[in-house]
Amino acid sequence: RNFTADQFSGVAQDEIEDARPWCEILRQWATFHPEFAFLPRKFKIAICGSKRDRAAVAFHDIGLEIIKDAQGETAFKVFVGGGLGRTPVIGALIHDCLPKEHVMSYLDAILRVYNQLGRRDNKYKARIKILVKAMGAEAFKQKVEEEWAHIKDGPMTLTQEAIDHAFTFFQPPAYEAIDAAAAQSALDDQRLTDPRFAAWLSHNVVAHKQPGYAIVNVSLKETGFAPGDITAEQMEAVAELSEQYGFGELRSTHEQNLVLPDIRKTDLFAVWQKLDALRLATPVIGTLNDMICCPGGDYCALANAKSIPVAEAIQRRFDDLDYLYDLGEIELNISGCMNACGHHHIGHIGILGVDKKGQEFYQVSLGGSQSNDAAIGKILGPSFAQDEVPEVISKLLETYVANRTEEERFLDTYRRIGIEPFKERVYA
Numbered sequence: 001r002n003f004t005a006d007q008f009s010g011v012a013q014d015e016i017e018d019a020r021p022w023c024e025i026l027r028q029w030a031t032f033h034p035e036f037a038f039l040p041r042k043f044k045i046a047i048c049g050s051k052r053d054r055a056a057v058a059f060h061d062i063g064l065e066i067i068k069d070a071q072g073e074t075a076f077k078v079f080v081g082g083g084l085g086r087t088p089v090i091g092a093l094i095h096d097c098l099p100k101e102h103v104m105s106y107l108d109a110i111l112r113v114y115n116q117l118g119r120r121d122n123k124y125k126a127r128i129k130i131l132v133k134a135m136g137a138e139a140f141k142q143k144v145e146e147e148w149a150h151i152k153d154g155p156m157t158l159t160q161e162a163i164d165h166a167f168t169f170f171q172p173p174a175y176e177a178i179d180a181a182a183a184q185s186a187l188d189d190q191r192l193t194d195p196r197f198a199a200w201l202s203h204n205v206v207a208h209k210q211p212g213y214a215i216v217n218v219s220l221k222e223t224g225f226a227p228g229d230i231t232a233e234q235m236e237a238v239a240e241l242s243e244q245y246g247f248g249e250l251r252s253t254h255e256q257n258l259v260l261p262d263i264r265k266t267d268l269f270a271v272w273q274k275l276d277a278l279r280l281a282t283p284v285i286g287t288l289n290d291m292i293c294c295p296g297g298d299y300c301a302l303a304n305a306k307s308i309p310v311a312e313a314i315q316r317r318f319d320d321l322d323y324l325y326d327l328g329e330i331e332l333n334i335s336g337c338m339n340a341c342g343h344h345h346i347g348h349i350g351i352l353g354v355d356k357k358g359q360e361f362y363q364v365s366l367g368g369s370q371s372n373d374a375a376i377g378k379i380l381g382p383s384f385a386q387d388e389v390p391e392v393i394s395k396l397l398e399t400y401v402a403n404r405t406e407e408e409r410f411l412d413t414y415r416r417i418g419i420e421p422f423k424e425r426v427y428a
C-alpha cells in the first residue's frame, strides 16, 4: 500500500522534519521492487515527522519516527510488526536511531527477512506481525542486522543530493508576508462576535508553522450523517475553497476528516462561514463525537453488525457541545467486525460489532491509544445490544467525570484507576 504520514506534514508547528519527502524516497524505492512483488501479504508503512505521532506508526508493518541524533542529524526510530485486525499488535522498536542515509537498505533488510521467513500457508498468519511475534522482536532484529550487514553501505545508501532532490518536491508554497500580530488581533475581535465561530476556532483550527497562517480541519462529523461521508457537491465546494483560500491542496485524515493546510488567519472567518453553510464546520474535532466509524453492516459484506447507526445514536445522545468540551479529548472508534477498519482497538473507547447467535451485539473496550503512548484497549466485559450502547457510553463517561483530577483526559483517568470502576458502573 502507499506510504502514509501525518496529515499536518510540512505545516505542523511541532514538526521535527517533513515526513513527505521520506515517503517519496521510500515510494521510489518500493515501486517495482522485486521484494515487494513477493510479499506474503499486504504491507503498510507510515512515517511520522512530528513530536506527536498522528500517523499511528506503532500500528503499521513498518513505522518510522523521525528524530534528531546527538549531532542534530535526521535519523529514524524503526518499529516493525504493528497492526490491527484480528490480531492487534503494537510494533516493536528494532532500531532507536537509524542514520537517514541507511533507511532504504535497513528497510530492504526487513523485507528480505520477512520474505524469507514469513508464513505463506495461512493468510491469517502471513502478516509480518505474526512473524515478529513468533520469533520475538530481539531475534527478528538480529536477523535484520545480519541481512543488513551485507547491503548496508551498498548502492542503497542515500546521498545528501538524493535526499535534497526529494525535498524539492515538497517546497513550501508561496506564503505571503502577513502581519501575524495584526491578524491575530483581528481574529480575537471576530471571535467575540460569534460564539459558534469561537468554538470552531478553538476546536477545528490548528497552529501553523508559518506566521499568519492556520491549519483548518474540515469536520465530516455532523450528527445525522455517516462519519467521514461527504457528498459530491460538498467535495466540489471544499475543492473550490482550497483554491480560493489556499494553494489548491486538500488532505484527508485517518480520523475521517479533511484538512485545508494553508489558510491565512485573515481568511478564517470567511472560510468558517462557507464551511458552516456547507455543514462542514461541526466544532467537535478531538472530542467524543469526532469518532472513527467503518461502513459496517450497512455497506460491508464482511460485517457482523452495523456501525453507522451506533455512531449516530452516540452522536445524538452527546450532542451538547458544553458537555463534549467538558469531557475533553476522547477518541471513540467503531468497527463492524474484527477486521478493525474503524480502529476500535486503539480508541480510548472502542466498539466492535459481534455476532451473538445471529444477533448484532457490541463489545466495548477501553484504554487504546494510537499516539506516542500506543496501547491496545482492554475488553470491558460481555457485549451489549445496539440500543444499550449509548447508555453504556454514558456510564463510562460518568465514571470518568466522577474520578478525574483536573486536566486529566479520559485515557489518563482510565490508566490511573484501571478498568474495574468502569466495569462496576456499567454492569451494576
Ligand code: SF4
Pocket (backbone or CB within 6 Å): 294, 295, 296, 297, 300, 301, 302, 303, 304, 335, 336, 337, 338, 339, 340, 341, 342
Ligand atoms: S471493520 Fe469489518 S465491517 Fe467494518 S468495514 Fe472493515 S471489514 Fe467491513
